[in-house]
Structures are given as C-alpha cells and as structure tokens.
Amino acid sequence: DQQVKQNSPSLSVQEGRISILNCDYTNSMFDYFLWYKKYPAEGPTFLISISSIKDKNEDGRFTVFLNKSAKHLSLHIVPSQPGDSAVYFCAASVKNYGQNFVFGPGTRLSVLP
C-alpha cells in the first residue's frame, strides 16, 4: 500500500509553459514534504520542501502547493525549460519522528523545445 502516490508516470510540456506535477499521500501524520529531481544514473537532488504549517513555498521557478485537507501537493515549474526534463520524486516524512522519508514512484517530465 503506497503511502505516497504520483499517479502520472510521465508528463510532456512545451518549453516556456507551466509544468504541474502532482503527489498524493495517505498518512495524515506526514508533516514535511519534499521534491527531488533525478537525472538518469545520478542521485536525486533536492529541489524544494514544504512544512505542513504552510500551504505554499516558492523558490525561483519552482513553487510547491500543499492542500492538507486533500492530502495533496503539487510542484509547479514556470517557465519550463528543456533542462528540467528529469524524473521528479515527491517525498514525505514525519519531521520530528525519525524523519524516515517515504518516496513516491516518480513522474518523468519531458520539456519539449
């Protein structure tokens, strides 16, 4: 039973447009959420995080939105660039309880020039 779900295995977006990657979770104890970006044969790199006390966090072209009542978060990339093409993982944890991250299965984003 997956606690963190990313229901879209892949997404294609035109360069310059907005990319929206979605993530749903089932464990209401999760209070810290992160997005990672991963290129083939490399380790994931941290992109952006959000604590459950917030509903939005922005960092440059990346914005994460959290809807606690729906147990849903999304990553918006605006504008999308070809270099953003990668697999994006959503991760969740209970921040003050061992911080054992649970990862979603990932969404492969392709940004088309």
Add this chain to the structure above:
Amino acid sequence: DGGITQSPKYLFRKEGQNVTLSCEQNLNHDAMYWYRQDPGQGLRLIYYSQIVNDFQKGDIAEGYSVSREKKESFPLTVTSAQKNPTAFYLCASETRNTEAFFGQGTRLTVV
C-alpha cells in the same frame, strides 16, 4: 567540500557472490539510508540508521546487510540471498531539519 560519496559507480557481481557498496559522508549527519531504484519504480528503502551502532530494516531488507560502526560510513552488503540484485543503489544522509542528501549512486549488475 562536504558531501556524500558512493563507490564504485558501476559494479558487476557473479551469481552467488556477496558484494559491498560503500557510502561515506562528511556532513556530520546522524542518519543514513540505503535505497534501491528499479526501472519504472520509485525509491524503495532497504535499511536506515539513525545513530552509530544502530540500524533498522526498511521495506525490502531481505538479502541485504549493513553496518554503522562510524558516523561517516554506512556500507551495504548485497548477499547471495538477494534474488534480484541488479538495480541502482542510492545512499542518503540527513540530520534533523534538513533535506536528505544523496550520493551519485552505484549501478550493480549481476553477470
């Protein structure tokens, strides 16, 4: 430069052999993790360690073993009991109130 280092990048193993993957970090992080990634799947947790000399099984620990004798090091041994060891292995470390930092991964292939 602080970071987390995995070695080797590529590893080939004959069936029936044990192999050990190295993971070292100089970030002074308390917790370290091993994940496995298979094509089309997310990251699955193998083992994790919150402090030295203590470690816990993750979701897919069967066929693997770890040790945590030093804070900086968390080696993973893939034993012959692991039936499908070919995968991409990722090590991560973190401390409270930070995101996890990942190594560059080791691709293990059974030949």
